[in-house]
Amino acid sequence: MTMATEEQRWAFELDGYILLPHLLGAQEAADATPAALAEQPDLLAVINQLVGGELPLWHRAAYDGTEGKEQEFHTINYVLDRPPRRLIGEGQWVNDLTVDEQRRLGYDTTSRPDRVCVWGVRALWAVGDSCVVVCPASHKANVQPPPSMARAAELGATERVQLRAGDCLLAVATTLVGAAPGSSLQECIFCDDSRYPGRAFRQGGPDADSWLDDLSPARRALVAGPPRGLGHDGQPLSNEQQLEPSLLGVNTRPDAPDHEEVWFWDLRGYLVLPGVMDRQWLAQCNAALDSPFAEANRRPVGLSSSVVGEYPDYEGCSQLIAPAPGTRCNEERISQTWTHPSPFSDGFRRMIDNPLVNARLKWMIDPGFVMTTCYTIVSRNGAAGQPLHGGWFYGAGHNYHFRDGQPRTEQVNIGWLLQDVETATGDGGLMLIPGSHKARLPLPRPRQTSCDLPQVKHMQGAAGTVIMYTASTTHGVRSWRNPNRERRFVNTKAGPNIRRPEPEAGLES
Template sequence: MAGGNEPRDASRSYYQQNENRFCQGLLAIWALSDVNSDEGGLGLVPASHRSLVAAPEELLNGSDEIGVVYQPVLRAGDLILLVESLIHGVLPWTSSPSPTLVAFEYSAEKAARASKPTEPPADWIDELSPEQRAVMVATDQPDVGPILKSDGHSTTLEKKTGVYHPSMLIPDPECDIDSREFFLWDLCGHLVIRNVMDPGWLELANTAIDDCSDRIRVGGSAAKGSEILAGTGVPSLHELLELPKPHCEPFRKMIADPAVVQRLTWMMGSGFRLRNMRAICSPKGTSGHGLHSGADPIRPSNGYLMQNGRAYSEAINVAWQLHDVRESDGGFVCIPGSHKARYPLPPSFITCDETMGIVQHVAMDAGDVVLFLAGAQTHGAYPWRSERDRRTVLIGYGSRNIC
């Protein structure tokens, strides 16, 4: 895999300024034959052109796709355009004969690209020191050059070539942050934690909802006029923390669970507070939820920023799954990377009438938890289609800056 926004390469980057986009490098890939799902070929990581965290090495070398590599389905004659800084590569072909793709690379008028030397250096260059020559003479590998180091008093030329770019910040081995989770959070705007609840805890939570079903109230449809998302009103159980004992206990256990607190701490910083909590209890036929939230326009409640190695997330929802959920069932969907979008969401996306394939369903097992940027990441829900009720406990947290 190649590309990515960290470390930054100005000659291949994507910029957005004053309502204008600037793609310094663009790839145009034509499909000369059909490319079906899981057939291989073009693989890409959506939203990685805006990532502020270095991609894990296992993602780049292809040993682990970490669930973010997308292989587009193409028909003969299709054209796919991608900014060059998007992480992309060629996946192994699984069909025979292999489909055919043709790629063209375009550079912006102002893009400055390092190039190989076209003429031999002048004779006087030989009179310079190795350190001086390293600054004067282009190499045959423009992306990997000589490394000079200096303590402010003397300069030395390293024997090896490569990239050396000092930083005041270094990874803290005691920060208790999983580097892959850190990358995924910045890339996507959501993170799934598996198997947080054990079977006993799940049983207590589901029993509590069963026994308190008379408290469930049905709200209105959240489909926002969409025919695709249409259905009956959404049933919810509120005041979970105030249910009679022992029914309140499995929900009180959620509010400061260690697995969740660990992630919220590096996502938001200390001082976050619980803002709201409810259980979504949707039977078959319940409406979906039109897509909502997003990074544009910017508001305090939808803020997200990566700065000096820290994530600043102002509002986070934590959804606890009490039943298994698959895409055929319906439920939570989102647009990964939309927490960095700089353009309003098109109306057809809100209703899911036309999504251009960027809306992603998040499949989970009972006991899994998904954290997502409540105000910054565009999200919603598909209508519930399963014979088994949707059961999700949704908890909203706010940072110390807004609560």
């Protein structure tokens, strides 16, 4: 029987899907009936391990019907929700994006603080060699509706997962997925039978619901509920009518946030703004960093002992964060860059009130945000990076939530690229795990090697690009391996105004 690994559990919670390779042979998959695919033992075993099992119940949370007996556990059982089907639509999401379906088969992180409840899962079997377009972390999206599949790909929010015949992609039912052209996929959707039993309303015997006959038609309609998708007046309900009131949805002011940007930020935990700094501004900042003043104020920063451990030469660390072999070269910083005298600080102080950045901070944090700090990182060729941190490695102050239709976070990091960053030329720099601002499981590997996980993304960009990311998005720094240019990266931070109010006149102690 196939067993889910800790990394698969972590990836499924983070991205909302995993690939299960080689569950069947190619010919076996081609010959299998839809019913056989839906009952494949290894698939059902993985579903049970990832989202099934027994749910501990608290106090008198449930009762199993046996006189005098409290139920301590509730068994989660997944059943086939509808007949399997062959996917024929290409270039569009296969999900039912109605509010009804999102609620019925959704991903619930709020019902239980100790447990995630997954109401539905989707299995996509590759009957022949196929490609599935996936939008990672979309099972946790708070912003509806999502962009089209083509637009999401343009925004950089999708991944293409290649499947060989006999492979199976298992996803949360609300994770956005679609078939690429030429794919041959069979879809099976399973639901938690205990929450949505799908049985007829009248059950348990001919007289079990006879009391309903004593109700007025209006009361009986309230108990039984209208057909799905209809209101009690019999009229169809639109998605907009069923969504909770959203400040995003009703904001029609000229400075209202862009819906796609908010969707991407909520989905991925970061936002890339190219071309914020022009050539003159870049030249001003780089000239300041070339000055004797900057050289005199550089201070090296090394990897912490908790990462290096007992290995003084960085043994055991991933080569993505270790310095060049045979060296102990570290990144250098110019701390509190804003506080240094003019003219050195002039270009950096322009980052305090940039309108493009600050317009986003208003809806990322709140309109009363404050800028909290600024430092500049300079890495020479061979310099070490930083291990992954943020998210699970920090306390409650680094949190992200969505309330009253708007995202809220306690800290936004704003990275300003003063030089080009390209993976192909050996550049290192910022890396992060998209979607990890909502992660509920710790990293499945030690901090020394977690940056080797395939979910880690190296953030490339041209000089002048700004990368904004919430502090709860797990992030780190890759070591720098470019002999032709230094890494030059300014990190500013913003947060809510939680300073103490100024004392009233005459009340100072």
